[in-house]
Amino acid sequence: MLIQELTKEDNLNLLAHMHLGRLGCAQGPQPYVVPFYFAYADNHLYSFATIGQKIEWMRANPLVCVETDRIVNSEEWVSIIIFGRYEELPDEPKWKAERGLAYRLLQQKANWWEPGYTKTIAHGTERTLVPVYFRIRIVEISGHHGASDSPPLNDANSPAVEPANRQSIHDILEALRNRLFSK
């Protein structure tokens, strides 16, 4: 098994197929990680939630990390990590276009955003539902994939890698992508 870095182009191509990720935020030294659904467009991840701990923490500290992956098993997987910045899309005229984009993107997969807007019963009390649209601006993105059928030991980002080997890495990534996304 070999773990290899993905190119930025591969990261962004894969990201367009990803919708489930884990969003990390922090309050002081304490990190917090939650699953969330998103839609990628134009260097941002668009999403939707209700007021709660993650929204409150991201309002106070907008530095976040998003991890998204497809894991077939410990030997065949792809994982993308994004360092980004939380940007809220409030219901104000100047954010109308971005809110519209978020809404359209989130509508494309029916029902998938429902966990952000559903009844939660905690300690006998129904949680108040205040909808919040937000996006994560991608500041830095990196990705890795693991494969059991390893290519030659070359790095797709290295200028020393010959075109033939770059191609073989793309072929393997394509095959991995086909297997991962056909499930």
Next chain:
Amino acid sequence: MLIQELTKEDNLNLLAHMHLGRLGCAQGPQPYVVPFYFAYADNHLYSFATIGQKIEWMRANPLVCVETDRIVNSEEWVSIIIFGRYEELPDEPKWKAERGLAYRLLQQKANWWEPGYTKTIAHGTERTLVPVYFRIRIVEISGHHGASDSPPLNDANSPAVEPANRQSIHDILEALRNRLFSK
């Protein structure tokens, strides 16, 4: 669809079946999230990695968050969130028992820890492999599950919930668990 809190007992029972999670750590205000494999025993998650960014960050700030889940779709899922503390298990006589436990737990699922100890080629250079055993001590655990076939609107943690309703919540969780883990 309804989201409900799990009891601590249900969280720990489910955790024993979970092996893949996302580990969040932080350096200053910047969180970082990575996928990782673990084995639960006696209020700790045991794991294994090689020296790298997450180990360096956790050594400097041991406050972490682990999220683990089974997601069938946006309407049927279970997610557990742990606030914990990073504890390294160095190769020293006083940690022998804990390292032995970690090793035995990690051996139970053949190959699953390999991503922590495999060749990584980054920027044309092979990453140095320095094995690190560690565990996350669970300080706080909470879990939620979403289900489309909703039970009566009662909370399993509330003293006001009648035994019959507690039972129905357990039945639904059991059914969810069977569906989630039979895949």
